[in-house]
Amino acid sequence: MGLRPVLRMGDPRLLVPADPVREFGTAALAELLADMHATMLALDGAGLAAPQIGVPLQVVIFGFERNVRYPDAEAVPETVLINPLLTPESEELEDGWEGCLSVPGMRGLVHRYRRIRYLGRDAAGNELDRSVGGFHARVVQHEVDHLHGILYPMRIRDLRNFGFTAEIAPGSPAD
Numbered sequence: 001m002g003l004r005p006v007l008r009m010g011d012p013r014l015l016v017p018a019d020p021v022r023e024f025g026t027a028a029l030a031e032l033l034a035d036m037h038a039t040m041l042a043l044d045g046a047g048l049a050a051p052q053i054g055v056p057l058q059v060v061i062f063g064f065e066r067n068v069r070y071p072d073a074e075a076v077p078e079t080v081l082i083n084p085l086l087t088p089e090s091e092e093l094e095d096g097w098e099g100c101l102s103v104p105g106m107r108g109l110v111h112r113y114r115r116i117r118y119l120g121r122d123a124a125g126n127e128l129d130r131s132v133g134g135f136h137a138r139v140v141q142h143e144v145d146h147l148h149g150i151l152y153p154m155r156i157r158d159l160r161n162f163g164f165t166a167e168i169a170p171g172s173p174a175d
Contacts, residue, residue: 002035002038003035003038003039003042004035004036004039004053004054005053005054006039006043006048006052006053006101006102007051007052007053007054007102008102008103008104009100009102009103009151009153011102013051013054013056014051014052014102014146014149014151015149016051016056016149017056017147017148017149018049018050018051018056018057018058018059018146018147018148019056019057019058020057020058020083021057021058021059021082021083021121024082024121024123024124024125025123025124025125029059029123030123032050032055032057032059033059033061033080033123035053036048036050036053036059036061037061039053040061040101043101044067044068044069045067045069045101046062046063046064046067046069046070046073046076046139047060047061047062047063047139047140047142047143048060048061048062048101048143049143049144049146049147050147051146051147051149052101052102052146058082058083058084058147059080059081059082060080060081060082060084060140060143060144060146060147061078061079061080061081061143062076062078062079062081062139062140062143063076063077063078063079064076064078069099070135073135074134074135074136076135076136076139077136079122079128080122080123081118081120081121081122081128081140081143081144082120082121082122082123083120083121084118084119084120084140084144084147085118085119085120086116086117086118086140086141086144087116087117087118087119088113088115088116089113089115089116089117089131089133090113090114090115091113092113092114092115093111093112093113093114094111094112094114095109095110095111096109096110096112096135096138097109097110097168097169098110098138098142098152099165100142100151100152102146102151103151103152103153105164105165105166106153106162106163106164106165107162107163107164107165107168107169108152108153108156108161108162108163109156109157109158109161109162110138110142110152110155110156111155111157112137112138112141112142112155113137113141114133114134114137115131115132115133115137116131116132116133116137116140116141117129117130117131117132118130118132118140118144
């Protein structure tokens with residue numbers, strides 16, 4: 001289990017759509033997940049997608065009890081989500097501030113679905129099917145965007161709502 005470097009915005013590998021995972025329960029997948037988890041924890045991330053560490057597979061992890069980068073966010077269960085499919089549960093959208101380990105030190109206001117349903121697989125290939133809202137839904141949408149080559153700044157509608165964390169929210173932990 002090791003820390004992996006996180007690719008930063010500008011690296012072309014972040015813009016390439018990821019491939020589906022075809023084999024579950026393998027040593028390679030277990031090692032990838034362990035490295036992702038260690039990397040996410042070391043950087044106080046709320047989630048991490050495999051493409052962020054240069055692995056073009058449809059694998060995301062997310063979850064925390066408490067996160068210093070998002071101190072007001074409700075807990076999100078630790079989850080491994082592979083080959084995800086997201087469906088909005090309503091057309092209701094909301095704005096929320098997001099940061100990203102691939103866009104360090106920055107925050108932006110992003111419009112996302114308030115409630116979603118996500119389907120996918122866990123590390124063993126078991127089916128996951130959850131309906132979620134709030135910050136949980138935001139985290140999942142953010143991480144799954146990485147699997148499609150989308151970084152959150154691409155979703156910002158007004159660049160006046162994008163900047164350095166220290167300027168937007170003085171006193172907040174830097175990303």
